[in-house]
Amino acid sequence: MEWKLELILFVLLSVMAVFSAIMMVTRRSPINSAIFLIINFFASAGIYLLLQAQFIAVIQVLVYMGAIMVLVIFVIMLLNLQDESKLSEQFSYKKLTSLLLSVLLFCLLGFSVFFGFSGKFTSISGEAEKLGTAESLGKELVLAYSVPFEIAGLLLLAAVVGAVVLAKKSFD
Amino acid sequence: MPEWLIELLITFAKIAVVHGVLLTAVAYTVYLERRVSAFIQNRIGPNRVGPEGLLQPLADVIKLLMKEDIVPERANRFVHALAPGISIIVALSTIAVVPFGDTIELFGRQIKLQIADVNVGILYIFALLSLGVYGITLSGWASNSKYSLLGGLRSSAQMISYELSMGLSVIGVIIISGTLQLDEIVYAQYGWKWNIILQPVGFIIFLVASFAETNRLPFDLPEAEQELVGGYHTEYSSMKFALFFLAEYAAIIVSSAVIATLYLGGWQFPYLQDFGLPQIVTSILQVLTFSVKVVALVFFFIWIRWTIPRFRYDQLMDLGWKVMLPIALANLLVTALVVLLLK
Numbered sequence: 001m002e003w004k005l006e007l008i009l010f011v012l013l014s015v016m017a018v019f020s021a022i023m024m025v026t027r028r029s030p031i032n033s034a035i036f037l038i039i040n041f042f043a044s045a046g047i048y049l050l051l052q053a054q055f056i057a058v059i060q061v062l063v064y065m066g067a068i069m070v071l072v073i074f075v076i077m078l079l080n081l082q083d084e085s086k087l088s089e090q091f092s093y094k095k096l097t098s099l100l101l102s103v104l105l106f107c108l109l110g111f112s113v114f115f116g117f118s119g120k121f122t123s124i125s126g127e128a129e130k131l132g133t134a135e136s137l138g139k140e141l142v143l144a145y146s147v148p149f150e151i152a153g154l155l156l157l158a159a160v161v162g163a164v165v166l167a168k169k170s171f172d
Numbered sequence: 173m174p175e176w177l178i179e180l181l182i183t184f185a186k187i188a189v190v191h192g193v194l195l196t197a198v199a200y201t202v203y204l205e206r207r208v209s210a211f212i213q214n215r216i217g218p219n220r221v222g223p224e225g226l227l228q229p230l231a232d233v234i235k236l237l238m239k240e241d242i243v244p245e246r247a248n249r250f251v252h253a254l255a256p257g258i259s260i261i262v263a264l265s266t267i268a269v270v271p272f273g274d275t276i277e278l279f280g281r282q283i284k285l286q287i288a289d290v291n292v293g294i295l296y297i298f299a300l301l302s303l304g305v306y307g308i309t310l311s312g313w314a315s316n317s318k319y320s321l322l323g324g325l326r327s328s329a330q331m332i333s334y335e336l337s338m339g340l341s342v343i344g345v346i347i348i349s350g351t352l353q354l355d356e357i358v359y360a361q362y363g364w365k366w367n368i369i370l371q372p373v374g375f376i377i378f379l380v381a382s383f384a385e386t387n388r389l390p391f392d393l394p395e396a397e398q399e400l401v402g403g404y405h406t407e408y409s410s411m412k413f414a415l416f417f418l419a420e421y422a423a424i425i426v427s428s429a430v431i432a433t434l435y436l437g438g439w440q441f442p443y444l445q446d447f448g449l450p451q452i453v454t455s456i457l458q459v460l461t462f463s464v465k466v467v468a469l470v471f472f473f474i475w476i477r478w479t480i481p482r483f484r485y486d487q488l489m490d491l492g493w494k495v496m497l498p499i500a501l502a503n504l505l506v507t508a509l510v511v512l513l514l515k
Contacts, residue, residue: 031248031251031313035251035254035310038306054290054291054292055291055292055295058292058295058296058299059295061299061300061302061303062295062298062299062302065299065302065303066298066299066301066302066303066305067302067332070302070305070306070309070328070332073306073309073310073313073328074309074325074328074329077309077312077313077321077324077325078325133291133292134291134292134295134352
């Protein structure tokens with residue numbers, strides 16, 4: 001029963017994710033793109049939840065949907081992009097490069113899925129279930145990976161200080 | 173009936189009961205606000221519909237449903253309709269992780285008085301809280317009106333700023349109880365050990381930030397009437413406006429419930445479990461205790477609104493970033509040190 005429910009949810013969420021991703025790329029209005037990107041993040045948070053990674057799922061919602069996308073929408077609203085409909089339709093090297101790169105990425109992903117997939121879905125084991133909780137993640141972060149964790153913290157601090165320096169026009 | 177079906181039915185029953193109570197409470201919070209504000213301003217308030225005006229909320233709902241729904245001509249219709257939906261969904265789903273009582277025994281079955289016992293309960297609340305910004309920001313943008321846009325921009329800046337100190341003040345509670353699960357946090361507040369006593373500074377910061385997050389006075393700049401007409405919901409009418417209204421009051425009740433759970437012992441009545449009462453009586457008393465705490469906090473929200481004037485925008489930002497954030501950080505540091513030393 002539970003496995004079936006999970007499968008239904010997985011199909012629903014994946015369809016939602018793929019659909020919103022396509023819509024996000026094809027929309028003209030930046031705010032509509034942003035809304036579809038938010039839906040996409042929501043769907044991936046749901047998929048994380050299906051994989052028993054509760055912490056990652058909530059952080060996905062909290063950081064990407066709650067903070068980063070709010071900033072994106074904020075910027076779109078402040079800049080009030082009027083000329084999105086006038087974007088050029090002509091051929092450019094930029095477009096050609098991006099097309100080539102996306103084809104390459106698609107091949108890479110398709111390749112790894114095609115050859116990496118063992119042919120059957122495995123259900124999540126008890127050990128993996130415990131791994132997704134905040135407790136085990138926290139323990140791993142501060143015990144086994146304390147040095148990378150601290151370095152990441154320092155990097156973020158440097159970024160914050162840099163942002164303050166850039167934003168402040170003059171020091172009195 | 174198979175076991176999973178019974179579980180499913182129990183969950184649906186819990187959802188129905190909790191949201192039924194919540195929506196009724198929202199209607200009566202509006203009534204309470206009007207009566208309390210009238211009392212504070214030495215007026216009478218609504219007292220005509222039903223005894224003491226108790227049917228006023230019903231009349232209001234009928235009035236709002238019958239009104240014409242007006243959408244501005246140049247508004248983005250889809251987003252304009254989406255925004256109130258986001259607001260109300262966020263406000264109503266937060267209640268899912270709040271425990272309103274201990275386990276209760278009904279028909280020989282242990283039923284937990286909480287819709288969803290999420291492992292990362294506090295983070296779930298914060299995640300939904302951060303989504304609440306979208307309802308207001310998008311409504312401001314989609315209305316295509318300068319007042320709405322200003323209200324939307326103000327609210328997103330305000331909510332992002334106050335979310336920080338709110339999150340930092342909660343970490344103190346998490347350190348003390350050692351869990352992110354809300355029911356475990358309530359269990360940890362047994363007897364006199366309510367978090368308001370262990371974390372007084374954190375409590376005040378969380379309370380002030382809750383006022384800012386629910387856009388209530390003295391932090392109601394997103395809808396400051398004197399400057400912005402009505403703020404983000406200027407261009408809304410009929411039931412869409414009512415949804416924003418519902419969301420605002422639901423947010424007040426849910427915030428009160430979260431504050432009660434995190435700092436005021438949740439459903440714990442000091443030493444009630446030791447009185448030796450029958451289990452069912454204890455459970456009912458616990459739910460009552462929780463309700464009393466929530467109602468008291470809702471009353472406090474209303475009381476503050478009609479007592480304190482609004483901040484200026486720069487004062488609001490200064491308070492958030494230069495006062496509350498440092499205090500919250502200091503509180504976190506002291507709490508962590510004390511917990512480490514006492515271990």
